[in-house]
Amino acid sequence: MLKFPERFLWGSATSAHQVEGNNINSDVWSEEYADGSPYADKSGDGVDHYRQYRTDIALMAKLGLKAYRFSIEWARIEPEKGFFSRSELEHYRDVLYACYEYGITPMVTMHHFTSPRWLMRDGGWSNPEVSGLFARYCEYVFQELGDLIPYALTLNEVNLPIMLREMFINFDFMPPIGIDAKSWTAPGWRESAARMCGADIEHYFTFHMASDEESLQHVKDSHVKAREVIRRCSPSTKVGLSLALPDVQAIAGGEENAEKVWHSYYRQFLPILQEDDYLGIQNYTRERYGPDGQMKPPDGAELTSMGSEFYPEGLEGAVRKAAIDWKRPIIITEHGIATEDDLQRCHYIRRGLEGLHAAISDGISVEGYLYWSTFDNFEWIFGYSSRFGIIGVDRTTMERHVKMSGKLIGEIAQTNGL
Template sequence: MKRFPENFLWGTATSAHQVEGNNINSDVWAEEYSDGSPYADKSGDAVDHYRLYREDIKLMAELGLKVYRFSIEWARIEPEAGYYSKSEIEHYKDVLKVCYDNGIIPMVTMHHFTSPRWLMRFGGWSNPQTADRFAKYCEVVFKELGSLIPYALTMNEVNLPVMLHELFVNFNFKPPVGIEAKTWTAPEWRQSAARSCGAAIDKYFTFHMASDEAAINIIKDAHRKAKEVIKRISPDTKVGLTLALPDVQSIEGGEALADKVWLKYFRQYLDAIKEDDFIGIQNYTREVYGPNGQVPLAEETEVTECGYEYYPEGLAGVIRKVAGELNIPIIVTENGIATQNDERRVEFIKRAVEGVYFCIADGIDVQGYLYWSTFDNFEWTFGYNMHFGVIGVDRLTQKRIVKDSARFLGNLAQNNGLQDYN
């Protein structure tokens, strides 16, 4: 048995919009219902986690999981600027209490891509004042709930807008969030979404669009101000954020380009995160660069439903890169695979976790592994066509279907170790 450190955090992760359902006051809901929307499905009731969270958390505990990472939805807490819903705060208070009642450690994300519709009227993530508005929302939540939150992530994947921009512009991929590749401007359907939010199109600037230097600085400022507020109110809460980090590799002649990409994905955020309590790492695959750019996948390469290369070893690669440049604890806050072949999911988890084990054996301070995702859920513009979950859901009945991968992950948590299969 490959044993992990005592109190290692084993669990799964979700985000509010993807599982709760009926997040009607968010900008993403507006995008789903815009004219010509690129979203494959509308989130609707999602997997009805807003109503079924008690049963869901109990199921996680029964499977043996120890940690549940979920997000508190800003658009629910503050549905209009300056108005904070007491009933929604009480809802999330109960979610936290149900975690404790079932022996589950909660890890809370304060912003997971979605923002309130009203924020778009003020310029969204292009307005420097958004940092203060976000910090105020965090302050309101932590005054009520801070004592129940041991781990907080201010924002999820703050570098994703940069990654999307690089993807669209350099490789001319179809933008899954609906931004035109070459011009990086809002297409017509976004004008419809802006109108739905009561915003002029020049003010409509969602989190996914925040890839220019000014917007990145606003996001960094929002993180710093939110962290300051959280630590002032709840000093014992450990605070960080998450970064989406493919394992950036190179072949001969691609070293300089790979280094430039890593700078954009990771290094440019160091000044904002180097004093955090931990960093959340989120890895799904690798990117390999040559002298002419990203190396395309070979025809025979195994890919996931998302089109990513099946490469669980990428997680250890990223952990080692990050640990070489940042001296704070690491928690794997997302790692997973979209597939309907659950045997390949189990193999993915096994190989990824083994990589984490050897990182720890080499002295790297990795404190947890959270699989994405708890459920097959709403995967943004891909709708319900991606299957990341260790728990399936029949969306006609909302019945939960436990997969073998959920039992495998629960056994890892219960044993705090990985059976040596070699």
């Protein structure tokens, strides 16, 4: 058996908008209902996790999982600028209580792509004031709940807007969270979404659009300021952020291109990470670069239902590359595959963990592995058709059914080995 370090965090991950349902005060909800929206489905009731969280957490514990990463929704906590909802805060307090009741270590993400509608009226992530507004929200939460949160991620995948921009430049590639280039650049539905937020198209600037130097700096500042208030309110909480890191590879002649991409995805963020307690790495596949830029998957390559290459070895590659510059703990905050074939998912998990174990054996500090996702949930523009979950959900009855992959991760968690 390949044994993992003691107290290794084994679990799974979700985000609020994708599982809770009825996130009506968020910008993404507006995009779903905009005229001409490219979203295949509306998130609606999600997978009813807002109501069923207690039985869901009990189910995770029954499987053997030891950790649960979930997000607190800014648009619920602060539905209007300056108004903080006590009832929503108490909801998340009880989610945290449920984790402890069932022996689950919680990891909380403070922003997982969605923002309050009112933020769009202020210019969204293009407004220099966004970092202070985000930090104020984090301060409110951690003044109240900080003693219940041992791990916090300020922002999810701060580099994703850059990845989206690069993908659009290179070719019409389907990003991992499911936003395709053609619909993303279409202005009509965005104008409608802006109106639904009470904004105009000039002010409508979501997190996914923050790829230019100025707006990206606002995102970086938001992490730094949020980390400061979290540390002040809850000194015992370990704070980090997550980066989407494919295994960036070069073929002959593509070394310079690969190095530029790795800098834009990873190295440019190192200055704001220096005071973090850990780095969250999220990997799904690899990206290959040649002399002419990014290459499509090799002919005949096995693909996932999202169109990306089936390449579980990418997890080891991304961790090893990140560890060249990052000498502190790493937690795998997402690693997953969209597939209808759960046996394929099991192979993906096993092969990914074999590579991760090899990296750990070579001295790289990895403290946990959280599979994406706990449930077959709302996958942004693709709606409910792309299934990442280790727990299936009947869309009519909301009944849960554990997959073979869920039992696999539970067994691995129980034995702390593969």
